[in-house]
Amino acid sequence: MKLAHFVIFLDENLLPNSFMHKNIMYIWSMANSKLYKGSLVTIILKLLNESDKMYGYEITQKVKELTKGELKITEGALYPALHKLEAEGLLEVEVKKVDNRLRKYYKLTEKGSKETVSKLHELQEYIKTMQVLVNPKLSLE
Amino acid sequence: MLKLDKENIQFIDNYLENSDIFYADIRMEMTDHVASEIEQLMETEGGDFYETFKFYMVSNKSIVLENNKQFIKCADTSILKRLWIDLSKLTTLVIFSLIFFISYKWLSTIEVEGLRDYMALFPMVSIVPFCIVYVIALNIFKLPRFSGIERLAFLYMIGFQLFHFMCAFSGLYIKSKSNFYIVAIVIAVIGTLSLLIIKITLNIIRQYRKDYKCMTS
Numbered sequence: 001m002k003l004a005h006f007v008i009f010l011d012e013n014l015l016p017n018s019f020m021h022k023n024i025m026y027i028w029s030m031a032n033s034k035l036y037k038g039s040l041v042t043i044i045l046k047l048l049n050e051s052d053k054m055y056g057y058e059i060t061q062k063v064k065e066l067t068k069g070e071l072k073i074t075e076g077a078l079y080p081a082l083h084k085l086e087a088e089g090l091l092e093v094e095v096k097k098v099d100n101r102l103r104k105y106y107k108l109t110e111k112g113s114k115e116t117v118s119k120l121h122e123l124q125e126y127i128k129t130m131q132v133l134v135n136p137k138l139s140l141e
Numbered sequence: 142m143l144k145l146d147k148e149n150i151q152f153i154d155n156y157l158e159n160s161d162i163f164y165a166d167i168r169m170e171m172t173d174h175v176a177s178e179i180e181q182l183m184e185t186e187g188g189d190f191y192e193t194f195k196f197y198m199v200s201n202k203s204i205v206l207e208n209n210k211q212f213i214k215c216a217d218t219s220i221l222k223r224l225w226i227d228l229s230k231l232t233t234l235v236i237f238s239l240i241f242f243i244s245y246k247w248l249s250t251i252e253v254e255g256l257r258d259y260m261a262l263f264p265m266v267s268i269v270p271f272c273i274v275y276v277i278a279l280n281i282f283k284l285p286r287f288s289g290i291e292r293l294a295f296l297y298m299i300g301f302q303l304f305h306f307m308c309a310f311s312g313l314y315i316k317s318k319s320n321f322y323i324v325a326i327v328i329a330v331i332g333t334l335s336l337l338i339i340k341i342t343l344n345i346i347r348q349y350r351k352d353y354k355c356m357t358s
Contacts, residue, residue, distance in 0.1 A: 075201075075204055076204040076207050079170065079174075079211070083215040087216075087218060087219035087222065092352075094352065095169070097355055100144070100145065100147045100150050104166075104169065
């Protein structure tokens with residue numbers, strides 16, 4: 001099983017110690033996998049929760065940087081997810097002129113901030129459960 | 142960091158528009174994404190703008206076009222969701238009841254022989270004002286085409302077909318002078334839905350004016 005670094009987005013204080021190993025969170029290599037699709041919304045919400053506002057390309061680059069290239073979000077997956085979150089009222093947009101072009105920034109609404117907490121909790125529970133299933137020894141530590 | 146100039150940005154925008162990405166709000170975001178990718182590629186790999194653009198589009202055009210389809214789907218879902226939320230509000234029921242009551246009272250006081258002809262005009266009420274306003278906005282004020290506003294036509298078409306069917310249905314009752322309750326219900330449904338559609342239209346326009354201020358001003 002290959003280690004990936006993508007869970008460094010999660011608040012380390014919220015995770016049990018059993019998830020810490022050499023300062024890297026355990027998760028399965030999800031790049032190019034169907035597994036990560038279910039976590040995409042949580043990743044987006046978490047990143048937006050940590051900064052005031054972000055634009056699409058910035059999100060893809062931030063994920064790439066944090067996971068050291070392990071996880072790459074394509075625009076084909078990112079933008080539909082962003083638009084869905086916007087339609088659900090979890091994100092609001094702001095358009096600004098930057099570098100000779102217009103740029104659409106996304107930021108969390110109040111509803112979006114609440115949803116982020118809930119989604120992160122959901123993901124942590126999922127990781128905990130999977131940890132128990134795939135690595136019982138580590139989960140008992 | 143290397144930045145593309147206005148001509149390069151315009152080139153990307155034109156290319157996307159010619160690739161059937163009509164809506165300004167979708168194209169604007171795609172243009173920014175493609176431009177950012179190209180700037181990054183030019184920085185790391187070298188090469189001029191046109192070479193890099195060609196290289197990028199060869200492998201990514203299908204993703205960009207797919208994204209366009211997804212965006213349109215999302216705009217439709219968002220409009221229908223707004224309608225559903227408004228339909229489930231208590232104020233909608235109050236409006237419906239009020240229109241029903243007024244219509245029923247009105248039907249019992251007028252000569253209903255000519256009403257069937259007027260009912261046939263009801264569906265036009267929903268679609269004609271929208272078309273007029275939209276044509277003026279595009280041709281006279283040269284406003285950009287926004288997905289959320291243009292996809293409203295989808296809602297108007299559903300409304301038009303539904304109202305047309307309901308008017309034809311209620312016409313039978315008018316002809317037979319048998320049941321004005323049903324005719325009043327039809328008028329109340331058409332009236333309520335029309336008001337909701339107008340409200341959604343105004344809300345969407347207001348939202349675009351707020352979010353895309355720098356694009357429309």
